[in-house]
Amino acid sequence: MKRVQYDRHGGPEKMYFGDYDLPPAGDGEVRVSVNAAAINPLDWKLRQGAMKLFTGRRFPKGMGTDFAGIVEAVGGGVVDFRVGDEVFGTMDFKRSGAFAEAVLVEAAHLAKKPPQLSFAEAASLPIAAMTAWVAIIDRAKARPGARIFINGCSGAVGALAIQLAVSRGAHVAGACGPASRESARAAGVSPLFHYSDSQAYTRQGTYDAVFDTLGTLDVGHGFAMLNPGGVFVDINPTPARLLRGVLSRRYKLAFATMGIKHLPAIAELAGNGTLRPAIGLEAPFTDALSVIADTEAGRRTSGKTVLTF
Template sequence: MKAVVIEKYGKNVPFVMSEQPTPSIGEHDVLVEIHAASLNPIDFKIKEGKVKFLLSYKFPLILGNDFSGVVVKVGERVKSFKPGDEVYGRPRKSRIGTLAEFIAVHEDDIWLKPQNLTFEEAASIPLVGLTTHQAFADILHLQRGQKILIHAGSGGVGTFAIQLAKMMGAFVAATASDKGYELVKSLGADLIINYKKDNFEDMLTGYDAVFDTLGGAALEKSFRILKPGGQIVSVSGLPNARFGKEAKLGWMKTAMLSIVSRKLTALEKKHQAKYHFLFMKASGAQLKDIKEFIEAGHIKPVIDKVYPLKDVKQAFHYLKSGSAKGKVVIKIK
């Protein structure tokens, strides 16, 4: 099968289109012919070796973290799927590789594709959808009437997050640029802050939650807008000791995380807040929930550009430029 691989970690390491063996499947696996995949910031973080502390891969490594396609073969103990089923999913972190013609994936990590979406639209959903679902439902327990700030509202995660937060009844503030304003407004944001002109930390106060996709200074300033007991979930900040314990990384790695995240821990104490680092988990059960949200019309995919597999280098370059409004998708079949 054709696949996009890297031979080692590095910022300037080339993407290689190569022939790889079609993966074999275990008794609980399904083999999916991939029709489309989407790109996410985690892809170039993996490529550049920025998550080696948390994830270890062998080379050549097929990149890609979410997909849609058609089941072509099932393992002998698979009960939920059959050949011909149209599915979408995010493989577990140890089994990534969606920039390819086929993938073997555990049946627990996929679900039937939303019927009202194309393969390209469906491929744009799993990673951002699961990330947001886990942030809002599992960690924040977001409630109707609560106030949440969503950073980078016109980005891949942001466009999904605004819609889910509104569906859950929250008051949503979002940061965006002039170019992203109309998109963010159309998704239902109640308050839009132009991050190029205004400082969100001077405009907002008494918020229950922040969903951070930026890290760095934006994350640190976000503590200022929270009310006592408020919470921040970040997918781009530093993992802390709490994450190390929950992820069972062992005492040494957990101690290291405690040291590197000590500034965030100090901000937690100062603002009487709680900081969570989110490293999303694959979940077919949650994809089932998201499918229902989409088919009911509560959430729609937002796609900026679709590239053929042969143009994956340009697609990655576009995503990393920060210009994308919504998702960047790779059409494979």
């Protein structure tokens, strides 16, 4: 079988199509034939070596984390999935490899694909939706009447965060670029600010939670935007941001790995239309190397970029 892999850490030039073999499904594992795989910044950060202390030095390594497909085999102890089930999920970043014809994944990292969603739509959900869930529901405690500010409300995580917050009855304000203002307003963001107008963020009051999806909002400024008891939620914890925030109980981290247990609930919300993933580009797996490189270089679309098989 073929997959996108690399033999050493580095830039896009390190990627290539390589052959690989999957072992039989072990206890608690599921083998899935991949129909679609979504591209996330995590994928190229892992290839660049950003987490090499955790991923180890064994090569070749596969690329890709989020996928959707059809169950081919199940290992011992797996009771929630059967051969032929349509599923979506995410791979442990230590053994990534979703840009491939088939994957072997822990059953706990899977959920059944809602029939209302295409494979591409389902593949675009896991990391973005899990991150948004942890930030908005677990950290910000979205609830009726809560005021939540989202910095970067038009990206994959931000867009799903809006949908989760609105579905919980929260009032959402946010900041985005000019190209995304119309879609953000349609999603329910009001007031809506331009990134460059950060001094205006509190013109209509302070917030119960500030969620910075981009890592561009100064932590101190974020704290100043909060009501007493409010929280600043961060998904881009650089050493400087951690140093500024770690001394305050108002600073909260949110990572996708914290939300794996919520995949079935995410599937339910996507199935009933509460969560609506947006696809910006679907490209064939044969174009994976160039599409990944373009996305990494900053090619923007109106939604997720997904490889289809």
